[in-house]
Amino acid sequence: MANLDQLMDNEVFQAFASYTTIILSKMMLMSTVTAFHRLTKKVFVNPEDCASFAKGENAKKYLRTDDSVERVRRAHLNDLENLVPFVGIGLLYTLSGPDLSTALLHFRLFVGARLFHTVAYLTPLPQPSRALGFFLGYGVTFSMAYRVLRAGLRL
């Protein structure tokens, strides 16, 4: 298993592993935030979810949408749309052999931007807070994509 350990011995790879794990775990917590809002506000989308405290016609009043639930769901989807490119392109970027300091700058900016985006979305902070968080993360991913393509384009 020597070659796998070698990969984890690489400092850039270790940094990528740490930041990716943190930001993906953050994204997963959005499910819990959604569930929390659904349970405290009794806002459900599936009839079986409110069957324990309401039956039949009575259950229908809990099958509705709520602004705070929809807000968390939009933040979650936005995470998904932006973390998938980060993880995919970031892995290829890491394997293209960047400097540790440059790579750390990319990873830190991205993770910081996305954490700020979530805070700005859920508070909500006045615009352009959320837009700034979004475009900073967006720019970082494109910067990594540029580096991957420049390192060796093969079509």
Add this chain to the structure above:
Amino acid sequence: MANLDQLMDNEVFQAFASYTTIILSKMMLMSTVTAFHRLTKKVFVNPEDCASFAKGENAKKYLRTDDSVERVRRAHLNDLENLVPFVGIGLLYTLSGPDLSTALLHFRLFVGARLFHTVAYLTPLPQPSRALGFFLGYGVTFSMAYRVLRAGLRL
């Protein structure tokens, strides 16, 4: 190409590759289930999708939402929200050099939990069936995340 073959010679990596391929293929099948419900129930969202059997004003009656279609779509989105962290964190976990038996336990529990989640969502089974499937997969991913961060945190 020796080094790539080495990676695939690693037993943990081989197990990760098998389980990931299976569960991602399962997720892709959700698109077909959605398409099946849309076609059999004639429930569409794009005007061009029902143009072959209805024109103009007549087509509008097919542009609607349907509970069974929306249910499949929610199950699909939930898969996406949970498989993205599994694939990303799982790959890093695999490269952190876990024991084969521990790794197999994680992969088997996750894939089993997600298959059960899909069955519980689409049947639908009474709660807390679906919640159990969800939280089991959720816990497995966090357990792998913990192991990745403990193996070498570099921020």
Add this chain to the structure above:
Amino acid sequence: MANLDQLMDNEVFQAFASYTTIILSKMMLMSTVTAFHRLTKKVFVNPEDCASFAKGENAKKYLRTDDSVERVRRAHLNDLENLVPFVGIGLLYTLSGPDLSTALLHFRLFVGARLFHTVAYLTPLPQPSRALGFFLGYGVTFSMAYRVLRAGLRL
């Protein structure tokens, strides 16, 4: 860092890196297309997004849905649903040591199919244009999944 450079020296891996980066970047552009439609048509979902040009009750008229915005959002979600399996299974496929020509055929067909899918969705082109783009990409991913599982199934 020799072993990382070795991976990038592999021609199949280089091709995977190029096509994955291109198609993930394409997906990210969907966010910009959505933002463009939202701003030009003044169609928003968050009250804070239209606070700069409308206050209070006056702002509510901008909180609505619009067909062209929803269309881009559906194309974006469909991308996400199909690129996640492509990136995950494609990476494992690349590491399973396929011929360069076979791998290039898979990557080119997938990326071409998804680009066509986006054009067909946003124009929109009459069906079955979009369906063809979808099923071609779908088939390519399953073909790679089959190869990964045949290369060494370990459950």
